[in-house]
Amino acid sequence: MDIIYTIWLRNMIRYMRSKSRIIGSISMPLFFLLFLGFGLNSVVNIPRLGENYIQFLIPGMVAMSVLFTSVFSGIQIIWDKQFGFLKETLVAPVTRLEIMLGQTFGGATTAVIQGIMIMVISLFVGLKVQSVLGFLIALGFMVLIGISFTAFGIAIASRMEDMTGFQLIMNFVIFPIFGLSGALFPISSLPSWLSPVTMFDPLTYGVEGIRYGLTGTSQISPIMSLLVIGGFACAMTVIGTFLFRKISI
Amino acid sequence: MTTAIVVQDLTKKFNELVAVNHISFEIQQGEIFGFLGPNGAGKTTTLSMLATMQQPTSGFATVQGKDIEKDQDGVRKAIGIVFQDQSLDEELTAAENMDFHGRLYRIPPEIRKQRIDELLRLVELHERKNDIVKTFSGGMRRRLEIARGLLHHPSVLFLDEPTLGLDPQTRNHLWQYIATLSKEKNISIILTTHYMEEADRLCDRIAIIDHGTIIALDTPDNLKNGIGGDIITITTPEFEKASKILTEPWINRLEIYNDEVRISLQNAEQHISEIITILNKHQITITSVSIHKPTLEDVFLSYTGKKIREEESDKKEMMRRHLRMRRH
Ligand SMILES: Nc1ncnc2c1ncn2[C@@H]1O[C@H](COP(=O)(O)OP(=O)(O)OP(=O)(O)O)[C@@H](O)[C@H]1O
Numbered sequence: 266m267d268i269i270y271t272i273w274l275r276n277m278i279r280y281m282r283s284k285s286r287i288i289g290s291i292s293m294p295l296f297f298l299l300f301l302g303f304g305l306n307s308v309v310n311i312p313r314l315g316e317n318y319i320q321f322l323i324p325g326m327v328a329m330s331v332l333f334t335s336v337f338s339g340i341q342i343i344w345d346k347q348f349g350f351l352k353e354t355l356v357a358p359v360t361r362l363e364i365m366l367g368q369t370f371g372g373a374t375t376a377v378i379q380g381i382m383i384m385v386i387s388l389f390v391g392l393k394v395q396s397v398l399g400f401l402i403a404l405g406f407m408v409l410i411g412i413s414f415t416a417f418g419i420a421i422a423s424r425m426e427d428m429t430g431f432q433l434i435m436n437f438v439i440f441p442i443f444g445l446s447g448a449l450f451p452i453s454s455l456p457s458w459l460s461p462v463t464m465f466d467p468l469t470y471g472v473e474g475i476r477y478g479l480t481g482t483s484q485i486s487p488i489m490s491l492l493v494i495g496g497f498a499c500a501m502t503v504i505g506t507f508l509f510r511k512i513s514i
Numbered sequence: 515m516t517t518a519i520v521v522q523d524l525t526k527k528f529n530e531l532v533a534v535n536h537i538s539f540e541i542q543q544g545e546i547f548g549f550l551g552p553n554g555a556g557k558t559t560t561l562s563m564l565a566t567m568q569q570p571t572s573g574f575a576t577v578q579g580k581d582i583e584k585d586q587d588g589v590r591k592a593i594g595i596v597f598q599d600q601s602l603d604e605e606l607t608a609a610e611n612m613d614f615h616g617r618l619y620r621i622p623p624e625i626r627k628q629r630i631d632e633l634l635r636l637v638e639l640h641e642r643k644n645d646i647v648k649t650f651s652g653g654m655r656r657r658l659e660i661a662r663g664l665l666h667h668p669s670v671l672f673l674d675e676p677t678l679g680l681d682p683q684t685r686n687h688l689w690q691y692i693a694t695l696s697k698e699k700n701i702s703i704i705l706t707t708h709y710m711e712e713a714d715r716l717c718d719r720i721a722i723i724d725h726g727t728i729i730a731l732d733t734p735d736n737l738k739n740g741i742g743g744d745i746i747t748i749t750t751p752e753f754e755k756a757s758k759i760l761t762e763p764w765i766n767r768l769e770i771y772n773d774e775v776r777i778s779l780q781n782a783e784q785h786i787s788e789i790i791t792i793l794n795k796h797q798i799t800i801t802s803v804s805i806h807k808p809t810l811e812d813v814f815l816s817y818t819g820k821k822i823r824e825e826e827s828d829k830k831e832m833m834r835r836h837l838r839m840r841r842h
C-alpha cells in the first residue's frame with residue numbers, strides 16, 4: 266500500500282504544479298458546454314429527458330473531462346520512459362503491479378478532480394444536483410471511468426516508444442469512444458443501424474451512470490451501467506498490468 | 515574479505531549483436547572496481563544485467579549472493595545505481611526526488627528525513643533542496659542522483675559514467691567522495707568510465723572492456739607495468755623503416771600507431787640518445803620525440819591497437835544526454 270501511495274503522491278504533486286495542464290484540460294469540455302449548450306439549447310428538444318439540452322449535456326461533459334484527463338495521465342508513462350525516470354522506479358525493490366496501481370489511482374484521481382471542476386462550473390449554467398446520494402453515484406461512475414481509461418493509457422504507453430502514436434490513438438480510439446457514448450446526444454436518437462455500436466462503447470455506460478446520478482434519469486438502468494463500466498475498469502486494469510509488466514526501457 | 519559479486523560467462527545479445535561476450539570476474543566487498551572501455555564496449559549493458567534491468571542471454575551472476583535472474587528483489591534491495599542517462603523527475607524538487615526514492619525503499623520517515631538532509635549537505639545541494647530539478651545544471655543533477663543512489667545505504671553501488679560532463683573541480687570532489695565512501699562504509703563500488711585518469715585514480719582494480727569482452731583485468735599499477743616499461747613515442751614519416759631498424763635487445767615492444775613508432779622499454783632516459791643516433795645514422799627524419807610513463811591509455815592501445823577517444827566522444831556523449839532529455 267505504501268508504494269502505491271508513493272506513486273500516487275508523485276502524480277498528485279506533479280498535477281498540482283501543472284497549472285497549464287489543469288486549465289488546458291478543463292477548457293475543451295467547458296467550451297463544448299457553453300457553445301453547444303447555449304447554442305443548441307433552444308433548438309434541441311430531447312424527448313423524455315426534459316426540454317433542457319444543457320441539463321442533458323452536463324453529465325456528458327463531466328465524462329469527457331474525466332476521459333481525456335485519464336487517458337492523458339496514463340500515456341504520461343511515455344514521458345517517464347523518455348526522461349529516464351521510469352528506470353528509477355523499475356530498479357527499486359517494488360513490484361510492477363504496485364507501480365501500475367499507483368499510477369492508475371493517481372491518474373484516476375486527477376481525472377476525477379477535473380470532472381468535479383466541470384461539475385462545479387456547471388452549477389452556474391443550470392446544473393441542479395438532485396441529492397447527495399445522486400452526487401455520490403455520479404462520483405462513483407467518474408472514478409470507474411477514470412480508472413478504466415488511465416489503465417487504458419498505461420496499456421498503450423507500455424507498447425509505444427514515443428509520443429508519435431499519441432495523436433493516432435486520440436483520433437481513432439478516444440474520439441470515437443467519446444462521440445459514440447451518448448455524451449452529446451441521446452443514444453436513442455441514432456439511426457437503428459448505429460445504435461448497437463454505442464452499446465459496445467464502455468463510455469456509454471459511464472455517461473449514463475453519471476447522468477442518472479446528476480439528473481435522476483437515464484436510458485440505461487444504473488445497475489446495468491455499473492456492471493458494464495465496473496467490469497471494463499477491472500478488465501483494463503488487468504490488461505494494463507499485463508502489458509506494463511512487459512515494458513522494456 | 516567477502517565476495518560481493520560473482521559473474522560467470524555472462525552474455526547479452528541484441529539479435530545478432532553480441533553486446534557482452536562471456537565475461538567472468540569477481541568483485542570483493544569494499545572494492546572499487548572499474549570498467550574502462552570505449553563507446554559501445556558493453557559497459558552499460560553489463561551494469562544493467564547486474565542491476566536486474568536486463569536479462570542475460572546466457573551465463574550466471576550473483577550480487578551479494580543473490581541470483582540476478584532468480585532473486586531480482588533480493589538484488590534490488592542490496593544495490594544502488596546511478597544510471598548513465600538522467601533519471602530524475604524534473605518537475606519535483608531535489609528533496610522530493612529524494613523523498614520519493616526513500617519511500618520506494620521503505621525507509622522509515624524520521625530516518626529518511628535525516629538522511630536526505632545529510633546527503634544533500636554532502637553533495638552541496640542543501641541550499642537548493644526545495645528548488646525544482648528543472649532549474650539545476652548538469653553537474654547538480656548528477657550530484658543529486660549520486661546522493662539519491664546512496665539514500666537507502668546499498669552495500670553495492672553501480673555508477674555508470676558518474677562524472678561525465680562535470681567540470682574538473684566537481685569531478686575531483688566526487689572522486690574523493692567515492693573513495694571515502696567505499697573505505698568508510700565498506701561499500702563495493704562498480705563504476706564505468708572512459709576517462710583513463712578516473713579509472714587510474716579511483717579504482718582498486720580495472721577491467722578493460724572492448725567489443726563486449728574483458729581484455730585485461732588487474733590493478734592499475736599491474737596493468738601499466740605489464741606493458742613493458744616506459745614509452746618512447748617517435749613521430750616520423752618513415753615509421754615503417756624506423757620500426758625495422760630498431761631491433762635493440764632492450765626494446766620490449768614496438769608498435770606502429772598512425773605515423774608514430776611507440777617503443778616500450780625500461781629506463782627510457784638512458785636509451786633515448788642511442789635511439790636517436792641509430793635513426794640519424796639511417797637518415798630518418800624525426801618530427802618529434804617524447805618519453806612518458808605508461809598510462810592506461812597505453813595499456814588500452816597495446817591490447818587493442820586503438821585509443822579510447824576522450825575529448826571528442828565526450829562532446830558526443832553530452833549531446834546524446836541532452837537530446838534524450840529534450841526529446842518529446
Ligand atoms: N536495447 C538495445 N538494443 C539493441 N542494441 C543495444 C541495446 N543496448 C545496447 N545495445 C548495443 O550494445 C552495445 C553495447 O552498448 P552499451 O550501452 O553497453 O555500451 P557502453 O560501453 O555503455 O558504451 P558508452 O560508453 O557509449 O555508454 C552497443 O553496440 C549498443 O549499440
Ligand SMILES: [Mg+2]
Pocket residue numbers: 557558559598674
Ligand atoms: Mg554506457
